Amino acid sequence: xxxxxxxxxxxAIASITASFPSSVSLATEIEAPTTVDxxxxxxxxxxxxxxxxxxxxxxxxxxxxxGARLDTFAMTGGSAAILAPDQPGSYELRYITPAGKIGDRVxxxxxxxxxxxxxxxxxxxxxxxxVRWRGPAEAGDMIQLFDPATGTVLAEAPADGAxxxxxxxxxxxxxxxxxxxxxxxxxxxxxxxxxxxISIGEADGWLRAPLEVTTGERFQVExxxxxxxxxxxxxxxxxxxxxxxxxxxxxxxxxxxxxxxxAGAHRIQFVNLATGSVIADLPLDVDPN
Numbered sequence: 001x002x003x004x005x006x007x008x009x010x011x012a013i014a015s016i017t018a019s020f021p022s023s024v025s026l027a028t029e030i031e032a033p034t035t036v037d038x039x040x041x042x043x044x045x046x047x048x049x050x051x052x053x054x055x056x057x058x059x060x061x062x063x064x065x066x067g068a069r070l071d072t073f074a075m076t077g078g079s080a081a082i083l084a085p086d087q088p089g090s091y092e093l094r095y096i097t098p099a100g101k102i103g104d105r106v107x108x109x110x111x112x113x114x115x116x117x118x119x120x121x122x123x124x125x126x127x128x129x130x131v132r133w134r135g136p137a138e139a140g141d142m143i144q145l146f147d148p149a150t151g152t153v154l155a156e157a158p159a160d161g162a163x164x165x166x167x168x169x170x171x172x173x174x175x176x177x178x179x180x181x182x183x184x185x186x187x188x189x190x191x192x193x194x195x196x197x198i199s200i201g202e203a204d205g206w207l208r209a210p211l212e213v214t215t216g217e218r219f220q221v222e223x224x225x226x227x228x229x230x231x232x233x234x235x236x237x238x239x240x241x242x243x244x245x246x247x248x249x250x251x252x253x254x255x256x257x258x259x260x261x262x263a264g265a266h267r268i269q270f271v272n273l274a275t276g277s278v279i280a281d282l283p284l285d286v287d288p289n
Contacts, residue, residue: 028103030055030095035109037136039086039191044093045079052098055080057108059091066092086191088112115194116166117143117182120206120224120280129206130168131182135194137163140187145171146195148181159184173200207280209268213259214289220254223270223280227252230274235284238265263288 031045044055053075059067070091073080085091088110095103116134133143141159146152154174161167174180182196209221221233227249235245235257244260249270260266266284271277 028095028097030093030104030106032093032106032108034107035111036084038084038088038110039186039189039193040084041189042082042084043079044073044082046075046095046104047078049075049078049095049103050098051075053103054096055082056094056096057082057085057091058094059085059108060087060089061092061107062090072096084108084110086193115184117184117194117196118211119182119196119198120208120282129173130170130208131157132166132168133159133161133184134166135159135163135184136186137161137167138186138188142183142185142187143169143171144183144185144192145174146181146183146192147174148179154180156185176200207268207270207282209282209284211283212285212287214287215259215261215263216289217259218256219259220256221268222254223249230272231279232271232273233257234267234269234271235260236267236269238267238283259284259286262286 028046028049031047033042036042046053046055055073055075056069057071057073058069061067070085071082073082082093091108091110092105093108094105097103114134115136116132118132120129131143135141137159142156143159144156145154147154155171157169157171159167159169161169171182178200180198180200182198183192184194185191186193206224207221208224210219213219223231223233229248229250231249233247233249233255234243236243237260244266245257247255247257249255257268263286266286268282268284269278270280272279
């Protein structure tokens with residue numbers, strides 16, 4: 001009797017062990033890069049996945065939750081081509097089985113874009129202004145002047161400078177006043193990776209100044225345009241509008257200013273003292289020394 005009980009126990013254990021398929025984790029494991037650039041094209045693979053599955057993109061992932069489902073991509077031959085979000089942040093990829101269940105999930109981060117665009121304020125119609133940029137500098141990439149009202153590119157120049165370095169191109173201003181955009185256009189991704197709204201006014205001139213300085217640092221600003229005895233450079237507090245420094249623009253050429261002692265957001269302005277109007281206005285970030 002005892003030998004029979006032991007035999008039944010062995011049979012039961014063998015039956016339980018055999019009920020766990022050993023290949024599920026291998027078949028449904030997602031293979032994808034953990035970090036990508038904004039709007040990048042990415043291939044996501046799930047080796048040995050049966051036909052009919054999909055890849056879902058969820059996010060942004062925060063401490064309070066996994067966000068919302070942003071997109072679903074069909075799979076072919078165990079892989080799916082997806083497009084990363086154009087906003088940096090933490091996201092999640094999910095493999096959804098043909099039965100509609102979650103087979104696997106992995107973290108998927110979109111890195112902060114290193115792309116930078118800057119242009120002088122106060123650009124006038126028809127004036128060729130310098131545009132500073134930093135980006136991937138891939139073949140076919142362009143720095144563009146774009147009219148959002150008509151959806152047309154008015155001017156462009158190749159982004160063929162040094163990758164990751166600060167480069168400069170010159171783009172002609174449009175013939176009419178209005179609101180426009182500067183864009184860094186990626187040829188490979190076929191998308192604008194960075195947009196910078198600009199305003200084009202009547203031809204007058206433009207203001208050049210650094211975007212960042214440290215507290216107490218000496219730096220140069222310059223107005224390219226008409227001068228008379230009533231114009232001046234100002235440093236103001238961005239939050240309160242208080243004037244922290246004012247230097248007359250008495251002659252053409254660069255003028256030296258001293259950064260405020262307090263770090264924070266400030267403005268560089270070129271003003272008409274006679275009328276009180278601000279001709280050009282640029283942001284100035286003052287960092288601690």
